[in-house]
Amino acid sequence: MNKYIAPLTALLLLAGSAFAFIAAQSWQIADSYSIAFSSDDAGGVFKGFKGAIAFDEQNPAASRFDVTIDAATINTGNGLQNKHAKSDEWFDVAKYPQIHFQSKNITKAANGYQVTGDLTLHGVTKTITFPFTFKKTGAGGLFVASFTVNRNDYKLGKPGKDVGEDIKLDISVPVTK
Amino acid sequence: MFKKALLLGIVSGLLAGIAGVIYARIYYSANEADFSKVVSTVHIVAASLFGGVLAAIGYTVLDKLLKANGEIVFNFIFTILSFASLLLPIGHRFSPPIDTPELFPGMVIPMHFFPALGWYTLKPLFIKK
Numbered sequence: 001m002n003k004y005i006a007p008l009t010a011l012l013l014l015a016g017s018a019f020a021f022i023a024a025q026s027w028q029i030a031d032s033y034s035i036a037f038s039s040d041d042a043g044g045v046f047k048g049f050k051g052a053i054a055f056d057e058q059n060p061a062a063s064r065f066d067v068t069i070d071a072a073t074i075n076t077g078n079g080l081q082n083k084h085a086k087s088d089e090w091f092d093v094a095k096y097p098q099i100h101f102q103s104k105n106i107t108k109a110a111n112g113y114q115v116t117g118d119l120t121l122h123g124v125t126k127t128i129t130f131p132f133t134f135k136k137t138g139a140g141g142l143f144v145a146s147f148t149v150n151r152n153d154y155k156l157g158k159p160g161k162d163v164g165e166d167i168k169l170d171i172s173v174p175v176t177k
Numbered sequence: 178m179f180k181k182a183l184l185l186g187i188v189s190g191l192l193a194g195i196a197g198v199i200y201a202r203i204y205y206s207a208n209e210a211d212f213s214k215v216v217s218t219v220h221i222v223a224a225s226l227f228g229g230v231l232a233a234i235g236y237t238v239l240d241k242l243l244k245a246n247g248e249i250v251f252n253f254i255f256t257i258l259s260f261a262s263l264l265l266p267i268g269h270r271f272s273p274p275i276d277t278p279e280l281f282p283g284m285v286i287p288m289h290f291f292p293a294l295g296w297y298t299l300k301p302l303f304i305k306k
Contacts, residue, residue: 043272044274045273045274075274075276075278076270076274076278077270077271077272077273077274077275077278078268078269078270078271078278079277079278079279079280079281079282080267080268080279081270082278082279083279
């Protein structure tokens with residue numbers, strides 16, 4: 001009997017650990033997403049949002065976000081401001097064409113979920129944490145997040161000046177299976 | 178005098194509006210940039226008419242106040258104001274943002290000169306001194 005204990009334990013451990021690696025549901029980003037930003041003086045939207053979203057409401061720990069935004073798609077609603085925003089004083093899109101967010105940890109929170117991950121912007125990577133919600137809509141779902149980043153942390157623009165240092169991000173990402 | 182100036186303002190304003198609408202159509206097809214939801218035909222004609230009527234009032238007032246020099250001063254002011262008004266489309270920020278906002282000033286800037294052009298062109302037909 002004892003000779004079966006070790007192989008059985010190994011089998012149980014193997015099966016148990018396999019469950020831990022079950023991938024969360026993969027979601028496709030729908031075209032109607034909205035990545036909006038606003039501050040005291042400037043505001044606008046980004047297009048060119050893409051990446052991989054794996055999310056399971058029941059198992060947020062196994063969920064992953066790895067998304068990018070094409071920095072050159074910034075649109076402030078004014079042509080001159082767009083040009084200025086893309087210049088080396090701000091996003092320097094020629095040198096840093098992508099804004100990248102990669103999650104490290106997703107947990108359940110009181111009103112939804114909370115994600116911690118690395119945000120790379122303007123060549124600077126910082127770990128940030130922000131809350132988000134997920135609502136199932138038929139065969140798809142909707143991620144909504146609203147949080148603030150300090151542009152000085154990413155060396156965006158010069159400190160002070162007209163544009164506020166805290167930039168509010170309002171993100172709405174509909175997804176399909 | 179005011180009647181003639183007003184008539185000139187209305188006619189030149191309407192013609193400027195028509196020219197603006199035609200220019201906008203050409204601009205849309207040439208650049209595939211449609212701003213018709215932001216600047217409609219009614220907006221273009223109304224703004225041009227407003228410019229023409231404002232010019233008529235300004236012309237009459239300056240003509241009364243400055244007599245012989247009134248027209249010279251009026252022409253300067255009308256031209257300077259037309260140039261100054263370019264700051265409006267250049268600085269305009271669409272909220273929510275629209276696609277290709279950088280093409281917007283290119284469409285609107287020429288229109289800001291149409292009322293003045295209409296006025297200067299038609300004035301000899303309406304007001305003879």
